[in-house]
Amino acid sequence: METKEKDILRGGQFLVKETKCEDVFTLEDLNEEQKMMRESTKEFVDRELWAHWERFEKKDYAYTEECMKKAGELGLLSVAVPEAYGGMGMGFVSTMLVCDYISGATGSFSTAFGAHTGIGTLPITLYGTEEQKQKYVPRLATGEWFGAYCLTEPGAGSDANSGKTKAVLSDDGKYYSITGQKMWISNAGFCNLFIVFARIENDKNITGFIVENDPGNGISLGDEEKKLGIHSSSTRQVFFSETKVPVENMLSERGNGFKIAMNALNVGRIKLAAACLEAQRRVINEATKYANERVQFKTPIINFGAIKAKIADMATNAYVDEAACYRAAKNIEDRIVIREANGNSHQEAELKGVEEYAIECSILKVAVSEHVQHTTDEGIQIFGGMGFSADTPMESAWRDARISRIYEGTNEINRMLSVGMLVKKAMKGHVDLLGPATAVGEELLGIPSFDIPDYSELLSEEKDLLIRLKKVFLMVAGSAVQKFGPDLEKHQMLLMAASDILIQIYMAESAILRTEKNAKRFGEGAQATQIAMTKLYLYRAVDIIQQKAKEGIVSFAEGDEQRMMLMGLKRFTKYTNQPNVVKLRTQIADKVAADNGYTFD
Ligand SMILES: Cc1cc2nc3c(=O)[nH]c(=O)nc-3n(C[C@H](O)[C@H](O)[C@H](O)COP(=O)(O)OP(=O)(O)OC[C@H]3O[C@@H](n4cnc5c(N)ncnc54)[C@H](O)[C@@H]3O)c2cc1C
Numbered sequence: 279m280e281t282k283e284k285d286i287l288r289g290g291q292f293l294v295k296e297t298k299c300e301d302v303f304t305l306e307d308l309n310e311e312q313k314m315m316r317e318s319t320k321e322f323v324d325r326e327l328w329a330h331w332e333r334f335e336k337k338d339y340a341y342t343e344e345c346m347k348k349a350g351e352l353g354l355l356s357v358a359v360p361e362a363y364g365g366m367g368m369g370f371v372s373t374m375l376v377c378d379y380i381s382g383a384t385g386s387f388s389t390a391f392g393a394h395t396g397i398g399t400l401p402i403t404l405y406g407t408e409e410q411k412q413k414y415v416p417r418l419a420t421g422e423w424f425g426a427y428c429l430t431e432p433g434a435g436s437d438a439n440s441g442k443t444k445a446v447l448s449d450d451g452k453y454y455s456i457t458g459q460k461m462w463i464s465n466a467g468f469c470n471l472f473i474v475f476a477r478i479e480n481d482k483n484i485t486g487f488i489v490e491n492d493p494g495n496g497i498s499l500g501d502e503e504k505k506l507g508i509h510s511s512s513t514r515q516v517f518f519s520e521t522k523v524p525v526e527n528m529l530s531e532r533g534n535g536f537k538i539a540m541n542a543l544n545v546g547r548i549k550l551a552a553a554c555l556e557a558q559r560r561v562i563n564e565a566t567k568y569a570n571e572r573v574q575f576k577t578p579i580i581n582f583g584a585i586k587a588k589i590a591d592m593a594t595n596a597y598v599d600e601a602a603c604y605r606a607a608k609n610i611e612d613r614i615v616i617r618e619a620n621g622n623s624h625q626e627a628e629l630k631g632v633e634e635y636a637i638e639c640s641i642l643k644v645a646v647s648e649h650v651q652h653t654t655d656e657g658i659q660i661f662g663g664m665g666f667s668a669d670t671p672m673e674s675a676w677r678d679a680r681i682s683r684i685y686e687g688t689n690e691i692n693r694m695l696s697v698g699m700l701v702k703k704a705m706k707g708h709v710d711l712l713g714p715a716t717a718v719g720e721e722l723l724g725i726p727s728f729d730i731p732d733y734s735e736l737l738s739e740e741k742d743l744l745i746r747l748k749k750v751f752l753m754v755a756g757s758a759v760q761k762f763g764p765d766l767e768k769h770q771m772l773l774m775a776a777s778d779i780l781i782q783i784y785m786a787e788s789a790i791l792r793t794e795k796n797a798k799r800f801g802e803g804a805q806a807t808q809i810a811m812t813k814l815y816l817y818r819a820v821d822i823i824q825q826k827a828k829e830g831i832v833s834f835a836e837g838d839e840q841r842m843m844l845m846g847l848k849r850f851t852k853y854t855n856q857p858n859v860v861k862l863r864t865q866i867a868d869k870v871a872a873d874n875g876y877t878f879d
Pocket of ligand 1: 393513684691770
């Protein structure tokens with residue numbers, strides 16, 4: 279299918295423009311090559327990771343490294359690397375796919391994989407000079423070398439640009455001398471190369487460097503951190519003491535490090551979301567098998583409504599997350615292709631392609647990391663006492679899931695970023711929020727229509743509701759921007775609420791589009807459970823949006839204005855036909871129970 283610029287929305291435009299279901303990519307659109315890739319990734323996981331799950335729990339760091347080498351031999355580390363540098367040069371969707379299916383067995387391997395292929399390699403492929411790429415990328419692509427990413431410092435976490443690590447140019451101008459302390463560095467224990475961010479003189483922004491790991495060059499490591507989860511992921515402090523780095527190892531330009539760090543993180547965020555998908559599927563599979571077999575009160579516990587509700591919600595979240603992740607991944611891939619066709623180098627095209635969808639990357643990171651947390655928690659609950667035992671995989675899955683809300687930018691930071699970036703895009707004229715927000719304001723003053731729409735077509739009420747949910751965001755965020763202007767960033771509780779609305783809209787819309795597309799091509803009957811999951815998710819989204827919007831409105835509007843906005847909220851979130859969520863959950867859970875696991879991917 280030829281991709282045309284007009285077919286794909288710009289980042290953030292989902293809020294104000296309609297997307298047709300034919301224009302979204304879904305997991306059901308994978309081509310044969312991608313399906314084979316998925317199968318070989320799954321085989322690798324079952325053979326090397328899942329079968330040795332206990333070794334990961336016992337902090338066998340050497341085994342993580344061994345598995346990374348094996349992944350390299352199979353080409354799994356090189357999917358995203360351009361062919362010119364020894365990689366497979368596959369598109370963004372394929373790289374997401376590998377990231378997704380390789381990540382379910384253990385968070386230890388998933389973190390090692392993500393830190394190496396993402397933030398450990400990407401800054402070079404995205405910002406490196408030709409010489410840097412020729413020198414380092416082929417080794418990283420094969421797993422001959424491993425990479426790590428050194429941004430965080432004891433005093434610089436979320437405030438990543440505030441690091442104290444220094445880079446001082448030598449008198450002869452041939453090298454920089456780097457001194458400083460980096461903290462929480464994944465893969466530090468076995469990597470050959472660090473991407474290090476340091477400050478030159480009193481520059482406003484940090485600068486990126488490629489630093490080879492040579493203990494004889496002033497580099498030393500702290501002990502392995504004692505962590506809640508991801509037990510076999512190597513996480514150590516890294517100390518640089520007058521470490522000499524040739525000037526040609528500077529990444530991009532002086533002072534460009536913060537930009538590099540943030541763009542690497544954009545990719546990292548969407549890939550982290552992908553990395554939380556297979557973890558959810560595996561937990562659902564294990565929990566369903568257990569619930570089918572575990573008998574209490576002479577009944578398999580899966581027959582109890584309380585358990586069905588959990589299974590239904592877990593499956594629904596996974597289904598919606600898949601829809602949103604692959605939708606955004608294809609948007610990024612298409613944007614890269616379009617940019618290349620317009621004359622951009624692959625490097626430039628990839629950089630801009632990902633940057634374009636930074637809002638969606640943040641949304642996905644937050645939503646999917648919270649879903650995997652919820653799913654693992656419910657997984658433990660379904661296992662009952664056995665779930666609390668380290669002998670079952672639920673316990674480690676729960677601990678491993680926890681980190682996803684913290685790294686790659688905490689979920690608080692990503693929530694604020696998602697709304698902040700959207701407002702900035704609107705200011706720059708890249709997304710027209712003002713026009714639609716003004717129209718919503720006028721609609722609030724008008725008399726509502728009392729006609730009952732025709733909702734006979736599949737998901738038509740859901741699609742209509744979605745349009746109205748977008749109006750809720752425009753109403754709340756639009757008024758907040760008007761009220762507070764640039765000071766909005768100081769109103770964090772409001773930003774959090776606005777972000778939650780935005781997240782729910784994107785996730786629900788992605789589910790609706792996936793289901794609508796598949797119902798059209800495979801038939802409504804074949805998609806009955808997916809339709810139920812889409813309706814259930816939207817129902818839950820409406821509840822969340824009502825609550826968050828109300829919180830926002832009463833925090834900044836008073837009197838008549840408040841009353842008018844609350845009435846608008848009621849109108850915009852109104853169902854004509856309330857879905858029967860008990861029936862929906864039962865339908866979904868019964869299907870998962872009958873299949874003895876999650877079968878929608
Ligand atoms: C296991 C693990 C692996 C990691 N791997 C790497 C790695 O490979 N490379 C690397 O560079 N880093 C890595 N990190 C670091 C990680 O990215 C940071 O921990 C994260 O960015 C948060 O920083 P912090 O821990 O200093 O928390 P802080 O920034 O101190 O945040 C503490 C709390 O305050 C909140 N907060 C902070 N600022 C604000 C604000 N402005 N407004 C509202 N709330 C705020 C945060 O959301 C959080 O809830 C890793 C961390 C862990 C735990």
